Amino acid sequence: MAERRIVNLETVEIKDNGDGQAFAARIARLGPLVGSVGLGCSLVMVEPGKRAWPFHRHHILHELFYVLEGTGELRLDGERLTLRAGDLIASPAGKEAHQIVNTSDAPLKYLAFSTLGGADIVEYPDTGKVAYAAGIRDADFRTATIKALGRIQPADYFEGEK
Numbered sequence: 509m510a511e512r513r514i515v516n517l518e519t520v521e522i523k524d525n526g527d528g529q530a531f532a533a534r535i536a537r538l539g540p541l542v543g544s545v546g547l548g549c550s551l552v553m554v555e556p557g558k559r560a561w562p563f564h565r566h567h568i569l570h571e572l573f574y575v576l577e578g579t580g581e582l583r584l585d586g587e588r589l590t591l592r593a594g595d596l597i598a599s600p601a602g603k604e605a606h607q608i609v610n611t612s613d614a615p616l617k618y619l620a621f622s623t624l625g626g627a628d629i630v631e632y633p634d635t636g637k638v639a640y641a642a643g644i645r646d647a648d649f650r651t652a653t654i655k656a657l658g659r660i661q662p663a664d665y666f667e668g669e670k
Contacts, residue, residue, distance in 0.1 A: 533560035548622040554610040565605040567629040573597040578616035583607040
């Protein structure tokens, strides 16, 4: 069977994602459906008052978002910018922390694109957490051979080493 190169957004399987409280979205991973290996793409649908992910900054992966329907807000470091259908947002690695929030009373739908790689470091400025993962396969962080999420405690390079 030939690999599909075209998928219609109306026909993809959408799965619930988040904690069901402030973070609640419906997401479809589109990149794997069309055989994309270097560029990820997901369809993200966020209900009013919700967000898909915490405020964060990637240090290796780049992200790009395209708003398909609805309105909302982009948190970009200390700014809050209005979003609407047709807006394109870039989030280069190591630059501003970002988060898309649905501040309207209607659903917000957007495409989230990202570079794919075997590793990433993500920081969460609201909580001081840092996540890292390496050995990632097929853009699925659950497949990483090493990963962690927590708060960094400073230490000397040689401290405790034998």
